[in-house]
Amino acid sequence: MPKAPIDAVDAVDIENAVDIENAVDVDDANDADRKVVENEREELRKFITGLSPNDIKSGEWFTKLAAQALSSYTNKVNWQYFQERYEGVPADAIVDQRIKMATRYAALEGGLSAGAYSATVIATLGSLGGSSPATVPAAIGTVMVDVAFITQLQLRLAYDIAVLYRVPLDLSDPDDMWKLIRVAFTIKSGEVVSQGVVRAVPAIMRPLIKRFYSGAVLSAARGLPFVGKFLLQRSVIKIGIPLVGVPLAVVLNRYTTLIAGRHARAVFRNEARVIELAEKLSERSRQPQLMLWVAWLVIMADHKISDDEALLMRHLVRLVRDRHQVVDEQLAHLVDIDPADVWRRLDAEPGDLSDILDVADCVASVDGAINAREKVIISELGDRAGRV
Numbered sequence: 001m002p003k004a005p006i007d008a009v010d011a012v013d014i015e016n017a018v019d020i021e022n023a024v025d026v027d028d029a030n031d032a033d034r035k036v037v038e039n040e041r042e043e044l045r046k047f048i049t050g051l052s053p054n055d056i057k058s059g060e061w062f063t064k065l066a067a068q069a070l071s072s073y074t075n076k077v078n079w080q081y082f083q084e085r086y087e088g089v090p091a092d093a094i095v096d097q098r099i100k101m102a103t104r105y106a107a108l109e110g111g112l113s114a115g116a117y118s119a120t121v122i123a124t125l126g127s128l129g130g131s132s133p134a135t136v137p138a139a140i141g142t143v144m145v146d147v148a149f150i151t152q153l154q155l156r157l158a159y160d161i162a163v164l165y166r167v168p169l170d171l172s173d174p175d176d177m178w179k180l181i182r183v184a185f186t187i188k189s190g191e192v193v194s195q196g197v198v199r200a201v202p203a204i205m206r207p208l209i210k211r212f213y214s215g216a217v218l219s220a221a222r223g224l225p226f227v228g229k230f231l232l233q234r235s236v237i238k239i240g241i242p243l244v245g246v247p248l249a250v251v252l253n254r255y256t257t258l259i260a261g262r263h264a265r266a267v268f269r270n271e272a273r274v275i276e277l278a279e280k281l282s283e284r285s286r287q288p289q290l291m292l293w294v295a296w297l298v299i300m301a302d303h304k305i306s307d308d309e310a311l312l313m314r315h316l317v318r319l320v321r322d323r324h325q326v327v328d329e330q331l332a333h334l335v336d337i338d339p340a341d342v343w344r345r346l347d348a349e350p351g352d353l354s355d356i357l358d359v360a361d362c363v364a365s366v367d368g369a370i371n372a373r374e375k376v377i378i379s380e381l382g383d384r385a386g387r388v
Contacts (some may be wrong), residue, residue, distance in 0.1 A: 008137045037108045038148075044148045056144060059228025062151065066181075066224060069152040070171060074159065082164055091164045093271075098164070099261035101182035102157045103254050106150060110253030113146035140230050142282045150253055151185075157257070158264040163307045165272035181227055186213065188226060208248075274308055274366060278315035281359050287349055288324040291359050292316060292331055294381065297342045298363045301377045306367040339377070346384050353385035 047068060055061045121220065129226045158180055162169050169176045181187075201209050212234065285291045295316055299309045320326045360381050364374040 011213055022056075022265055033104055033108060037105050037112065040105075040152075041112065041149060041387055042110065042143055044145050044247070045141075046186065047220055048144045048148060050365070051141075051144070053140075056140065056232070058078070058093030059210070059225035059232065061144070061225040061294070062231060065148055065151060066155065069155055073156055074171060075159065077156075077163065079163055081164060082160075089113070091272075095161050095164050095265050095269075098160050099156060099265065100185055100256065100260055103258045106257035107250050107254035109146065109149045109153075110249035110251075113143070113149070114249035114265075136167055145268055146249070146253075147232060150235075150257065154171040154257060154260045156185045157261050158268075167268045167271045167275070179223070181224075183267050184260060185231065186260055187227075187230065188199050201259070204335060205251065205255060208252070209259070212252065212256060228372045269302045270308070271311060275315050277362060277366060282316060282323055284321035284355055285320075285324075286351070286355055287353070288320045288354060289326050290345055290349055291319060292326075292328060293337075293342050293345055294360055295355050295363045296331065296334075297337055297339060298360050298377055300337050300365075301364075301373040302371055303357045309363070310369040312363065312366050339380075343380075343384060357382055357385045 025129075047065065051061050051064070055064065082094060159169070164179065169180060171177050171180065176275065281291065281295075292313075295313060299305060301312060346356070349356075357378070361370075362376045364370040364378060370378070
């Protein structure tokens, strides 16, 4: 259920601000964009008519939409697809264009859908979680077109961004599918607001945006119906504020899609950065097995493992296996790493060890500034690598 509405003065201020946004977004849209949005809405309308009231209430609509939205799309949209359309263009530039395009579509769709947001429909949608399927009116299907459109748009946008940064995603793998969902809908303890991505939004809209992201909490369960219930609950925030109708739908569609796109860019670009680092370290390494032990020793120096460190180690192990045909079972089964064991391996290695020292520096800084314990390990490593 939505939180208590903002006061009337705030609502009027927001209405004035978003009226301007609405005029710009809708009136300046070109015919091609309108046609794309209208065609997609028509397809989704057919999809919605095939749902039962219980599908909407239970959240099962999301399971069905995700399957439909990604199955044919992922077969067509891959790295080669973008290369043909944007040959020679860096990934960052293409991602920026995809985000802008998605926000245009989202704003247009908001204007087309907002007329369905009558008081009766809003009240029904807000209480849907507790009402029986028999009480859900046919009009709710019209509102669901908006919810489904934005859901599909953000899901595909996140997928596009992962592809453009060449982050591998196997959507038949539940873990990869969950990662895509989490990124697409910015559902991780309000991290979007805390990361400051909301600064992309005009100041007058920020309280409303923050409410949108904090108004619903996703269950710890990973089942797709839970996501469907979460997204529907969050949508009530958008349409349940008094005095604001069409303009709010346009602007919230626009800015929530912009935030989702920038969030996906931050997550997948960072992952691409870590993968790129792993590839460089593996390619330059003259002692790939020793590199893995040193990398793990540096990671465990502070007895904590950051997400970036875990990601880097996973890709280092994969690349050493694929490129150097090295699989270290002892390291794989290790519980506590003993520095003395690593020093013995280091001392037994002949030749230049400067590449190993470079590995230690890169691993220590992958998640930010090098901390004191990591510096101690790197200093010891430098002394031994220099054969002092």
